[in-house]
Amino acid sequence: MAAHVFLRTLRRLFHGRTRALLSTDGRPPGNVSQGSVNICLLNRDGKPLWMSGRVGETLLNVVMNANGPVEGYGACEGTLSCTTCHVYLPSEAFERMCQPTEDELDMLDLAVGLAETSRLGCQVVLEPWMDGMKVKVPKHTADLRGLAEDGKMEG
Template identity: 30%
Template sequence: MIDLTFVEHNGEHHRVSAKQGTNLMQVAVDNAIPGIDADCGGSCACGTCHVRVSQQWLDKVGAPSESEALMLEMTPEHDARSRLACQVTIQPEMSGMIVDIPEFQM
């Protein structure tokens, strides 16, 4: 299992364990983490599982695909750390990763 921490906008930390190969959105939903809506269910089609990956983990997560980047542009709150959680596949090297949840999903 791979340890991850979600940080809500209000600062609350949620430590969870995830299986390799699942996606970050599913981990959040399975653990009832507040602030992830995931309206489309993981199709990279709604933008409501927007998260920000902590700087030091960015290279482990990699850059968004073209279609993911287009969806991210639809929220005015996106920045260089933004990813759609449904498009991040959990890998062993992500153990310990910290993920920030934005105040709002659009």
């Protein structure tokens, strides 16, 4: 089974089954159960947001289950049709993860501020080794779907 098919299967299995815990005081959420992963999301304003999600859940779902603390994040709800969940991963995490699919790479080509460690949060599936990982949200994002709908984009 191809890695991306396996990851999609995992996402379907775990989608919506957990509620992310959120801490805005710079500390990981307390009382995290086994099978959970703490992630620090550095928001556009630089403030750390600690969240907890379950292993197998996507970073996008963790953020959305925390009541969407990042404005405009995940506009397409994980359908891989926008770049609003674009994040920068630490180098070591980027290298350890599976390679992005062609579909993800195509969307990343449209992302504002693309970097070597860019990924889409809807494609980042939490694993136990990610506990404590710091993920940065780019300062700027663009949802090209809205431009196309408004007739501002040719194509």
